Structure formats: structure tokens, C-alpha cells
Amino acid sequence: MPGKIRTVEEKVLFRKGTGGYLYYRIxxxxxxxDALLLVLEARNSRLGDWGDIDILILRRERDGELSQVHRIGESTLPPDGTMRTYNNPVLIPDGERVHxxxxxxxxxxxxxxxxxDGKTWSEAREITESYRRFPYEWNVCATGPGHGIRTGTGRLVAPVWLALGEVSRDGMTRAHAPSVAGAIYSDDHGETWQAGALAQGLANGNETTVAETEDGKLLFNYRNTDECRRRALGLSCDGGESLESRWFCEELVDPRCFGSMVSTAEGILFANCEDAERxxxxxxxxxxxxGGSWEKVWEVDSVGGYPDIAEADGKVYLFYERQEGDEIGELVLAAGVWDREA
Incomplete structure (x- = not known):
């Protein structure tokens, strides 16, 4: 089995201050x-995660051509004092469908x-009621970010997090903590969604990623604010309806940032910023x-931010934020291949 991934492509796709937006994230x-679907938040606000934020969906063809296929949002309209934050997009595969x-x-x-394959999209359908089924009172809800999965049984699983945050003086924005992480799932191609297990005992569990193991279990990987500065992992034997175990992974150091997983023939891959502070x-x-043990196989960048990871056509792809000082300067697409001699 190959031991390392080497970079074969690195391209900046989005740069702050270009394309009509202040910066790009998530x-x-x-x-x-026949392509890669890319999704992101395009932000025209200095309010961090709040403000005028659009969601862009793009296709990257096999020849490298990049085209925007859909936009969700209203940020091109004149500001009228109301909040219009479109946030936390998560793509989910489903056979011939994509959600x-x-x-x-x-x-x-x-x-x-x-x-x-992402060229055209349906009208939006609200599924907020699925989040109300969790035994948790919340005033903030979000998926992922990153991507969801389709399991071997056909179940769709999307990691989510909920928060009961303090409301700001303007009454529009809310803190993202305290929070709890979990998942929603669908057994009917996204028509209906059910509330899955919440990870108990985590300090502000939130942005989560999930992968299916070789024996059909689900491995969840949770961001959290525990003092150990490690990722928390959880294992489910019933498609995310409950957790049979949860633990902190000493090998997965984390600066309290999003990280992403994907199942491949070479094992489960996890991408994050490998530092306790930055x-x-x-x-x-x-x-x-x-998920029992982890080995480093690809040093992608000296800096980073939020990544999402995928595998296709013999390559491992990482679509990620590149930090510049205190800001996200670029969104970068990197591709790597397994080095059979490493």
C-alpha cells in the first residue's frame, strides 16, 4: 500500500477583493x-459569519474550466438593514442525484x-423541521460544512450543529456557542430527514465531518473547544442514529478549526491544520x-484554514482556505496522487 501523497496541481480559484466580493470562505x-462540484460562501460583509453572504455553486470540468452554475443569495441588492446570510452549504451525493x-x-x-451533475438545480425546499426534532433548544443551526455522504445502504447523512447563543443588541446576530454536534439522515433520497445522535459530553461540539468505515459503521470527527486541543471521534453502528463510543484522538491535533474526512480504497483520509494554536x-x-490510529501522508500547505477533501479519477483533491495574516486571502484547489514508491 502506498505511503505518501505528492502534489501534482495547485491553483488559486478565488482571491479576496475580486469577483465582486470582499472575500471567500467555507x-x-x-x-x-464528469466534473468536480465546488461550493463556497462569497462574503460582502465585515461581520464575520454574519452579514451579506451568498452561496456560489461551480463546476470544474476535466479540462480545468471553471464555471458558476448557481448562486443563492441577495448580496448584490442595495443594503436595506436586514440580515441576509446564506451559510454553511453542504453537498451530498445520491446516485444520479446531488443534494x-x-x-x-x-x-x-x-x-x-x-x-x-450540478448543471441545474431545483427550487429550494425548507427542511428546518428536521432540526426541531433534536432534543436540544437552539437559536442557531447549520450543516457541516464540507460534504455529506451516501452510505452503502443508500442512507444520506449530513453532519449538523446547533447552538443556543447570546443574542446581540441589534437582535439579528447570535453567538455560535454553547453548541452541540450531530447529524441528520434521510432514507428516501432527501424527501424527509430525521434527527440522528448528538455527541454528548463535548465542549461546544460543532463543525463535524463523517466517513463510512469498511465494515459499514460511521466515523464522526468533531471540532470542539476542549482544552486538550484534539479532535473528538465518534463511532455509530446504526447509520448515525446513536453513538456506540466517543473519544479524543491524541494523534489529531487541532486549532479549533474545521477538518474534513473521506473514505478511500487506501483508508480514511482526514485533512486539517495540524497545530494546537494556529x-x-x-x-x-x-x-x-x-480511526484507531493515524499517519501523515500529505503535507499540503504551510498555512491553511477550512479544507474539504475528495477523491476522484485516481487523485485526492483538497479545496481549502489559505490564511494571510488574520484573513483568508485565497481559496485553493490542490490535487495529489499516491506515490507508489514512498
Missing amino acids: PGILPVR LIYHKNYERAFLITSLD RIHLTVKRSRDN
Whole structure:
């Protein structure tokens, strides 16, 4: 089995201050039959996660051509004092379908579907009620970010997080903590969604990623604010309806940032910034024992931010934020291949 991934492509796709937006964040990636689907938040606000934020969906063709296929948002309209934050898009594969879950103002959840590999999209359908089924009072809801999965049984699983945050004086924005992480799932191609297990005992569990293990279990990987500065992992034997175990992974150091996983023939891959304090050393690690242990296989960038990871056509792709000082300067697409001699 190969031991390392080497970079064969690195391209800046988005740069702050270009394309009519102040900056870009929250990348997601999903392979389809003849392209890569990319999704992100395009921000025209200095309010961080709040303000005028659009969601862009793009296709990257096999020849490298990049085209925008859909935009969710209203940020091109003159400001009128109301909040219009479109946030946390998550792409989910489903056979010949692709779904996208997103949110408005961190309080309403919507789903759109494509039947042609992301070229066109359906009208939005609200699914906020699925989040109300969790035994947790919340005023902030979000998916992922990153991507969801389709399991071997056909179940769709999307990681989510909920928060009961302090409301700002203007009454429009809310803190993202205290929070709890979990998942929603669908057994009918996204028509209905059920509330899955919440990870108990975590300090502000939130942005989560999930992968299916070789034996059909689900491995969840949670961001949290525990003092150990490690990722928390959880294992489910019933498709995310409950957790049979949860633990902190000593090998997965984390600066309290989003990280992403994907299942491959070479093992489960996990991408994050491998530092306890700063968003630096963007790294991919591999587990060949369903999350029990991890080895470094790809040093992607000396800096980083939020990444999303995918595999297609013999390559491992990472769509990620590149930090510049205290800001995200670029969104970068990197591709690597397994080095058979490493």
C-alpha cells in the first residue's frame, strides 16, 4: 500500500477583493461523473459569519474550466438593514442525484437537488423541521460544512450543529456557542430527514465531518473547544442514529478549526491544520484501522484554514482556505496522487 501523497496541481480559484466580493470562505467539494462540484460562501460583509453572504455553486470540468452554475443569495441588492446570510452549504451525493443543504440566517434550513451533475438545480425546499426534532433548544443551526455522504445502504447523512447563543443588541446576530454536534439522515433520497445522535459530553461540539468505515459503521470527527486541543471521534453502528463510543484522538491535533474526512480504497483520509494554536500546517492523515490510529501522508500547505477533501479519477483533491495574516486571502484547489514508491 502506498505511503505518501505528492502534489501534482495547485491553483488559486478565488482571491479576496475580486469577483465582486470582499472575500471567500467555507469551501466544499464533491466529485460527479464528469466534473468536480465546488461550493463556497462569497462574503460582502465585515461581520464575520454574519452579514451579506451568498452561496456560489461551480463546476470544474476535466479540462480545468471553471464555471458558476448557481448562486443563492441577495448580496448584490442595495443594503436595506436586514440580515441576509446564506451559510454553511453542504453537498451530498445520491446516485444520479446531488443534494445541497444550506441555511439562511442560521435559523432556517433548505435543500435543493440536481439531476444533471450540478448543471441545474431545483427550487429550494425548507427542511428546518428536521432540526426541531433534536432534543436540544437552539437559536442557531447549520450543516457541516464540507460534504455529506451516501452510505452503502443508500442512507444520506449530513453532519449538523446547533447552538443556543447570546443574542446581540441589534437582535439579528447570535453567538455560535454553547453548541452541540450531530447529524441528520434521510432514507428516501432527501424527501424527509430525521434527527440522528448528538455527541454528548463535548465542549461546544460543532463543525463535524463523517466517513463510512469498511465494515459499514460511521466515523464522526468533531471540532470542539476542549482544552486538550484534539479532535473528538465518534463511532455509530446504526447509520448515525446513536453513538456506540466517543473519544479524543491524541494523534489529531487541532486549532479549533474545521477538518474534513473521506473514505478511500487506501483508508480514511482526514485533512486539517495540524497545530494546537494556529491555522498552519495543512495536512492530510490516513487511518487504516477505522480511526484507531493515524499517519501523515500529505503535507499540503504551510498555512491553511477550512479544507474539504475528495477523491476522484485516481487523485485526492483538497479545496481549502489559505490564511494571510488574520484573513483568508485565497481559496485553493490542490490535487495529489499516491506515490507508489514512498
